[in-house]
Amino acid sequence: MKKEWPLWEVFIRGQHGLNHRHVGSLHAPDAEMAIKNARDVYTRRKEGVSIWVVPSAQITASDPGAKDALFEPSMDKIYRHPSFYDIPDEVGKM
Amino acid sequence: MASATDLIANDIQFEWLLRRGDTALVLGHRVSEWCGHSPVLEEDIALANVALDLIGQARMWLSLAGEIEGQGRGENELAYLRDAWDFRNFLLAEQPNGDFGQTLMRQFLIDAYQVPMLEALKGSKDERIAAIAAKAGKEVAYHLDRSADLVIRLGDGTAESHRRMQQALDALWSYTGEMFVSDAVDTAMADAGLAPDPASLKAAWQETVDAVLDQATLTAPEDEFAHTGGLTGRHSEHLGHLLAEMQFLQRAYPGATW
Numbered sequence: 001m002k003k004e005w006p007l008w009e010v011f012i013r014g015q016h017g018l019n020h021r022h023v024g025s026l027h028a029p030d031a032e033m034a035i036k037n038a039r040d041v042y043t044r045r046k047e048g049v050s051i052w053v054v055p056s057a058q059i060t061a062s063d064p065g066a067k068d069a070l071f072e073p074s075m076d077k078i079y080r081h082p083s084f085y086d087i088p089d090e091v092g093k094m
Numbered sequence: 095m096a097s098a099t100d101l102i103a104n105d106i107q108f109e110w111l112l113r114r115g116d117t118a119l120v121l122g123h124r125v126s127e128w129c130g131h132s133p134v135l136e137e138d139i140a141l142a143n144v145a146l147d148l149i150g151q152a153r154m155w156l157s158l159a160g161e162i163e164g165q166g167r168g169e170n171e172l173a174y175l176r177d178a179w180d181f182r183n184f185l186l187a188e189q190p191n192g193d194f195g196q197t198l199m200r201q202f203l204i205d206a207y208q209v210p211m212l213e214a215l216k217g218s219k220d221e222r223i224a225a226i227a228a229k230a231g232k233e234v235a236y237h238l239d240r241s242a243d244l245v246i247r248l249g250d251g252t253a254e255s256h257r258r259m260q261q262a263l264d265a266l267w268s269y270t271g272e273m274f275v276s277d278a279v280d281t282a283m284a285d286a287g288l289a290p291d292p293a294s295l296k297a298a299w300q301e302t303v304d305a306v307l308d309q310a311t312l313t314a315p316e317d318e319f320a321h322t323g324g325l326t327g328r329h330s331e332h333l334g335h336l337l338a339e340m341q342f343l344q345r346a347y348p349g350a351t352w
Contacts, residue, residue: 005134026135027135027136028136029247032243033243036140036239036240039236040136040139041136041139041140044143
């Protein structure tokens with residue numbers, strides 16, 4: 001039997017943040033305890049107003065070795081940035 | 095401003111405030127003894143957070159106590175320059191940490207009391223007491239959430255964790271009765287509308303404890319015997335040892351600051 005508790009990735013939405021951001025990881029026996037532990041480990045200094053936890057094992061990561069093939073081709077395609085257009089104020093935050 | 099000073103004698107209020115402040119201080123110090131020694135890192139930080147909450151609550155209660163006493167003593171003098179017989183904490187708070195299970199059980203039994211106590215104090219006629227209760231109440235609600243959860247998990251866990259939690263409950267049970275004993279101080283505070291009669295908190299405490307112990311598959315001892323004495327300064331041997339460590343710096347180096 002594996003004695004170590006599973007690892008969880010912790011995401012916190014800050015006071016004024018719009019989205020949850022990855023802040024770190026921790027060990028916990030289940031999701032409920034992971035939330036409690038995340039509260040105690042990662043929100044001691046008023047860092048957040050909402051917590052998500054995800055089992056680390058559930059995260060599928062891109063292959064670091066494939067970095068060039070995955071990301072290099074977009075480097076010279078600046079026209080994909082919407083910086084050539086005037087965005088009306090009514091659109092709001094994009 | 096409706097100040098308690100207008101309603102009842104200062105020495106009664108002082109005595110009552112020491113009960114709140116000393117219980118928070120002594121329990122907070124006990125919990126802080128786990129810092130760096132907890133079974134897992136996450137629990138270590140969680141316990142340190144609880145300890146800091148309690149010490150923060152002690153500061154508020156003892157500052158107010160010193161103010162009402164009017165002898166020039168502040169939170170520091172009350173915390174560090176009194177001997178055991180001047181402390182007014184519940185005996186339960188000073189009981190040794192034992193194993194992790196005993197620490198959690200002690201925490202749970204006190205948290206289950208603090209929640210209804212602070213809830214009632216939010217309606218105190220003294221707005222300073224009500225303000226402390228409002229702040230501390232949020233902290234303690236989380237403490238109870240956490241301690242109750244862990245008591246259930248460990249009570250209803252492995253055979254070993256169940257055995258340890260039952261042992262902790264058996265060891266601590268006789269110290270719970272003291273929390274609901276009303277004396278002249280409590281009656282005067284209740285009559286003035288400053289604080290609830292401790293006996294009135296028993297039902298809410300019992301309900302929480304019964305529900306949690308039931309889920310935790312633990313059985314409270316039948317014995318109704320209750321150790322008392324904490325509120326009159328007759329403490330168990332453990333408090334002196336705790337104070338020796340907690341007060342060492344101020345005793346050896348009076349007035350030291352950093």
